Amino acid sequence: MKTISLAALVASPIAILLLSGCTNVGALAFRKPSSTEPPQQLTESVAAHRPQAKDIQVTEHTETFVSTPSARESYQPALVTLGRGEDLQAKVNEATGPVLLDFYADWCGPCKVQSRILHDLEQEAANRGTLIIKVNIDDHPEIARSLQVEGIPTLIMIRDGQIANRQSGVANKSELTEWMR
Structure with a gap:
């Protein structure tokens, strides 16, 4: 028992x-x-x-989320916002291709329209190796002055360290796609 x-x-x-x-x-x-x-x-x-x-039937257990570094190339976002205290020149120098600068302000209505267009272009920019950097003029007035940004939104395309294109006002998607070619 x-x-x-x-x-x-x-x-x-x-x-x-x-x-x-x-x-x-x-x-x-x-x-x-x-x-x-x-x-x-x-x-x-x-x-x-x-x-x-x-x-017992043993099945191989695989994790959904990988916590170890991958051997693949790290993800580089195509659209970033320059934070307070960050160096624009360093970001431009780190870029492997052309850089599109978007000068904006949070209070600017046309800037919000331009922002939506840029977000729609993010995948296209990634495919073409273009980095889009959003620069808030309220956080970085010295950068805006040095690049003679007088109105917003202002877009500046930098290719090989030189300004290739520049436009004040909202730029449409097809125009910006052309700039990335």
């Missing part, structure tokens, strides 16, 4: 784990009894109720 009760006691957690979806019973850890040698009945009972390898 003791053997049956002990077997039921040991088998119950295993059955619960199997029914709840834990199929890797071999990964279970059992606490050792306080004596150095486990009782023979307990060892036999656990061994008798442990599923055999042929009874």
